Amino acid sequence: MTHNTPLSPRPLRHLADGHRRVVTTAQLRSHGVTAAGLSEQCRPDGPWRELLPNVILLHPGPPTAEERLHGALLYAARAAEPAVPAQPTADSPHRPLYADAVLTGLAALALHGFSSAPPLPALDQVDVLVQRPRRLRSTGYVRVRRTPALPDPRTVAGLPVAPVPRALADAVAELTDAEAVRRLLTEAVRGGHCEPAAVVRELTQAKLLGRPHVVDAVDALLAEGRSIAENRLYRMVGEYGLPDPVWNVDLRLPGGPHLGGVDAYWPDHAVAVELDTRAPRQDDDALWSEYARKREHLERLGITVVYLTPKKLRDFLEQQAAVVRTALMASGDRDPAAYVVVLPR
Structure with missing residues (x-):
């Protein structure tokens, strides 16, 4: 056998479980799938389809909401491929580790449990944070957002998700509906996700406080935050x-x-x-x-x-x-x- 002889494809069964039905072309190559084999599988009536550049969906139907999120992260992750534990356990199943890519915006808020955010299947776009120097373009349903430094992500449903204040700022940056902005900011505080100061800090850094509908929403947010703090103060005096x-x-x-x-x-x-x-x-x-x-x-x-x-x-x-x-x-x-x-x- 010469070095040009193609490898026999490794079994792909473990890549076809749950969200692992979304993989990169590099992962497929590592399992012996050639370029010609990939083209054959992704033909119009074939069993696979290209979800995003270099991201393959291992079934012919539309992606689920979860598969779209994993696909967005696979597209945005650095070239070093996500690792899969060699011996998965009940506590450590097959989960990709996305290098330098974090979900943000409305998708992140939906994952955090915001009722005022659209449900994941209804989102036309998924926002992903990457570091500013990277050359990566928005494509398909993925909107790439650059930042000087990535926030420390929270892990939600096995996905790296921006903290609520940062996700709110990225969501508000794309919203022009004043009522939608007000509902999101109010839920952040009323739902106990974060304090008003953290939200305002992120909105300030994103230079969003010059927008009148954002300023109005922030005023409502601060009033909501004060009311909640006052109730906690009343409770403290009574309980203790x-x-x-x-x-x-x-x-x-x-x-x-x-x-x-x-x-x-x-x-x-x-x-x-x-x-x-x-x-x-x-x-x-x-x-x-x-x-x-x-x-x-x-x-x-x-x-x-x-x-x-x-x-x-x-x-x-x-x-x-x-x-x-x-x-x-x-x-x-x-x-x-x-x-x-x-x-x-």
Whole structure:
């Protein structure tokens, strides 16, 4: 046998299970399928078809939604072929490892479970993130999106998927329907997928906050996020036995200037809680300066200010309750605070 003698094709049965019905031409070559053999299999009435350039569907019918996703990743993955474990187990089945390709946009949101995203079979296009220097064009149903650095993907249904904030930004970049944008952003927060600040950070980096319909959706998102954070704060006080504060009040010096509003205030302890719901927008520095000035002014009057973030209230509610309880207990060791007038906000 010479080096030009074609190899006998290896069995392809293990490549035809589930999503492995989508393979690359390089994988087929590694199993002994020649160019002529591939052309024969992919003839119009043949058993295979070309799904995307160098990506083959090992059956003649239309691809399933799952096969379209795997096909998009196979197309976008680097030339190094996805590895298949030599000895698959129940915990480690045959799953391709996609090098430097991550699903994003509406497809990623659908995988994350967003009810406001179209179902996967209804998507005309699948967005895939790749690193910017790569020469790879959008083709067929695959839209290639370049980024300086790939986000750390989440694994959903065996697929590398962009985190929700990044997937949202990539989806919003293609949407002009204001209501669709608002629904997606609101579900991100209401569904507990992420905090508003993370979404706004990604939208800012993508330079999307200049679009009026996106700005309106962000305002609704921030209002939704604040409402959820306030509910968590109410729950924290009740569940962890903290004394009842007065809620959402303005503080003023008697006959003097307005000191600022706080989300909760314990007059007998001179302790205030304020929710830090700032979002990373262009005016962030100015807003933080305002927070800092208010805190400094109140603490000069002997009032302890505790800042709580929505994320900490979501993930570490008991710990935040302990922070507030400590501030309340320490009030007896401090000099009496200045008298302030408490008014509804």
